[in-house]
Amino acid sequence: MFVSDCLGLNALGHLTIGGRDTVELAQTYGTPLYVMDEDEIRQACQSYRESINKYYGGHGMVTYASKAFCCKAICKTVMEEGLGLDVVSLGELYTAQSVGFPAERIFFHGNNKTVEELCAALEYGVGQIVVDNVTELMILNELAISAKEKANILFRIKPGIDAHTHDFVRTGQIDSKFGLALETGEAMNAVKAALSMEGIRLKGLHCHIGSQIFDIEPFEHAAEVMLQFMADIKAQTGAELEVLDLGGGFGIKYLPDHDPVEYDRYMMQVSGTVKKTCEKTGLRMPFIVIEPGRSIVGPAGITLYTVGAVKEIPNIRTYVSVDGGMGDNPRYILYQSQYEAMVANKAGQPKTQSVTIAGKCCESGDLIGEGMQIQQVEPGDIIAVLATGAYNYSMSSNYNRIPKPPVVMLRGGKDRVVVKRETMEDIVRNDLL
Numbered sequence: 001m002f003v004s005d006c007l008g009l010n011a012l013g014h015l016t017i018g019g020r021d022t023v024e025l026a027q028t029y030g031t032p033l034y035v036m037d038e039d040e041i042r043q044a045c046q047s048y049r050e051s052i053n054k055y056y057g058g059h060g061m062v063t064y065a066s067k068a069f070c071c072k073a074i075c076k077t078v079m080e081e082g083l084g085l086d087v088v089s090l091g092e093l094y095t096a097q098s099v100g101f102p103a104e105r106i107f108f109h110g111n112n113k114t115v116e117e118l119c120a121a122l123e124y125g126v127g128q129i130v131v132d133n134v135t136e137l138m139i140l141n142e143l144a145i146s147a148k149e150k151a152n153i154l155f156r157i158k159p160g161i162d163a164h165t166h167d168f169v170r171t172g173q174i175d176s177k178f179g180l181a182l183e184t185g186e187a188m189n190a191v192k193a194a195l196s197m198e199g200i201r202l203k204g205l206h207c208h209i210g211s212q213i214f215d216i217e218p219f220e221h222a223a224e225v226m227l228q229f230m231a232d233i234k235a236q237t238g239a240e241l242e243v244l245d246l247g248g249g250f251g252i253k254y255l256p257d258h259d260p261v262e263y264d265r266y267m268m269q270v271s272g273t274v275k276k277t278c279e280k281t282g283l284r285m286p287f288i289v290i291e292p293g294r295s296i297v298g299p300a301g302i303t304l305y306t307v308g309a310v311k312e313i314p315n316i317r318t319y320v321s322v323d324g325g326m327g328d329n330p331r332y333i334l335y336q337s338q339y340e341a342m343v344a345n346k347a348g349q350p351k352t353q354s355v356t357i358a359g360k361c362c363e364s365g366d367l368i369g370e371g372m373q374i375q376q377v378e379p380g381d382i383i384a385v386l387a388t389g390a391y392n393y394s395m396s397s398n399y400n401r402i403p404k405p406p407v408v409m410l411r412g413g414k415d416r417v418v419v420k421r422e423t424m425e426d427i428v429r430n431d432l433l
């Protein structure tokens, strides 16, 4: 009935998350409010880990792409679940460090890491730096030499896969700011350069073909292309790379008709493809890394808002204004992303209305969604937007000087605040006269 397993309906006809009444949570903490279910997050971590154990003999690792939702609590949770962590900035690395995340399980990504970030990565002993380009390779080599270290790296490769998803979140094709191209020889040249560098230990290759992908074939195709490239590297240089990182991008259910692949099936099919391709090319089975972000935290989160004005424009549309908007969820204005919404205090009633949910920012485009099916709504109702656990809090802003909402985490049905609500003092904290 609901898009996520952690959601339900109680005897009062209210929406529940992790067994807790969302209307009550909205009363306790105020709105707008992010609520997340830690049990659902842990379950997702375990499913991914078990799938690697089951289908790939445990010769692999799941790293959580922390950009989907990064705070101390989530870093600690995925650490406890035995996952690795992807970071793409000093801020994400700092967050990981602050909970003592094991450095060897951290992967540092990004297409334009600063010298400061590379130094911090070396200093913390980050397990793998995923090098995007030759400029970065040369800088890292020098930094590592002067620190008398050898940096473990993977190369970010563009495998040239079209993953049938939104253009803005498609990154495997040649016209992408990320990574080294295969077709042009750029990738092979970088590999040869790295193999001769004193400060660099080339461990393997990485690709990430996009996000919110519902098919398995693009991942299988990417694995084949990457392994073929590993075989070419072996043939041309004699070096056999150990690590193949296939990225993230597994789609989740935002709308009732979305049909994501079971986490299990992905590893089942892709490990089969890896085994076959290794036999064909004579390569050893590489250590496999996958990097889910959205699918670990997305389904576990919701956002709660209070309805203000309801503006009916006859024969055009009904605007339902809420006390949040693009500041806490910029995904509609960025990509027209679709979400399911409901009136949390009337969740048991049929959805009889199609509305546009609007935020409170001074932007006509500040919408949560258009044509959203919802129960009969009136001022004071609580609206829940579902599956907002990924790329909502992490992409939030203070536009219009609106404070960011808090994140309440539920575990075993018990609630705790893991990110505090911003105050007006926070809003002016860095202002100087």
Ligand SMILES: *Cc1c(COP(=O)(O)O)cnc(C)c1O
Residues within 6 Å of the ligand: 065, 067, 068, 086, 109, 208, 210, 211, 212, 247, 248, 249, 250, 291, 292, 293, 294, 295, 390
């Ligand atoms: C964004 C990203 C991910 C995670 O993508 P999801 O769609 O959230 O699973 C993994 N790896 C890299 C390199 C990324 O940039």
